[in-house]
Amino acid sequence: MLLQIKGIISTINLLDIADIVIVAVVLYKLYFMIKDSRAVALLKGLIVLLLATLVSKWLGLNVVNWLLQKSMTVVLVALPVVFQPELRRALEHLGRGRFFQGSSLLNAEEKETLFAEIARTVAVLSKNKIGALIVLERDTGLNDYIETGIKVDGLITSEFLTNVFIPNTPLHDGAVIIRGNRMQAAGCLLPLTEDRSLSKELGTRHRAAIGITEQTDAVVIVVSEETGIISVARGGRLIRYIDCDKLVEHLRPLFAAKPSSLSEFFSWRPPNAR
């Protein structure tokens, strides 16, 4: 027995170890990607289906086994369709490494100015219960959504941004999209989330904020017209009841200069704050 183990160990070379490490890291990342997501429920369903298939084969239930095998095929074919947004985000994340990415649009000082202007705007809007939807572009281009609105090219200042959301003005309906420190468009239409587990009190403004962050890596700030509550959406999750003074603290890490693509890949976790 000991000799056998020694024999196996002596056949393992560096490439085998690298092979095992890569598979382990990929499985570990995969686990964190699907943890807390709807993929977990689906994975459980698949495991049940797999077990049922094995048991039916073991018991000799030929027709049941045949049916289960066919349904496994159908489920596997349907997976890319059902998880299109998740797959898209994962692939975009891979392609978003430093190697592929242009340099950040803003330097540290410009970012701080932008965040301060946004925080001042949000404070005014929240206090006066003026609804707002502010989308901050990150690495995923938002041109498709910019096209749905009215193009506006202007440096973000608190006065300018506040003005856009004043009720009954032409641009107040829909979302503002910001790239770098410039507004690209206002009155933009965003995709609504289809997440049925969301609280009924969240209307289309909040659902649009979550929707676009499911499909892109954008960060969205929402001010509720009804309550003045400030929320931040990212990665398909909504963090509510954000203190206006703390908004910058929420934004800063999301726009921090990135480490190399490799270390970013290994350190990535799906956002899970709600």
Ligand SMILES: Nc1ncnc2c1ncn2[C@@H]1O[C@H](COP(=O)(O)OP(=O)(O)OP(=O)(O)O)[C@@H](O)[C@H]1O
């Ligand atoms: N798909 C969308 N894309 C962009 N903006 C949208 C979208 N759907 C709704 N909105 C904005 O949200 C407004 C309606 O908000 P609604 O009251 O339905 O949402 P809510 O989440 O309850 O927000 P609030 O708390 O501000 O009332 C619209 O007037 C529009 O400005």
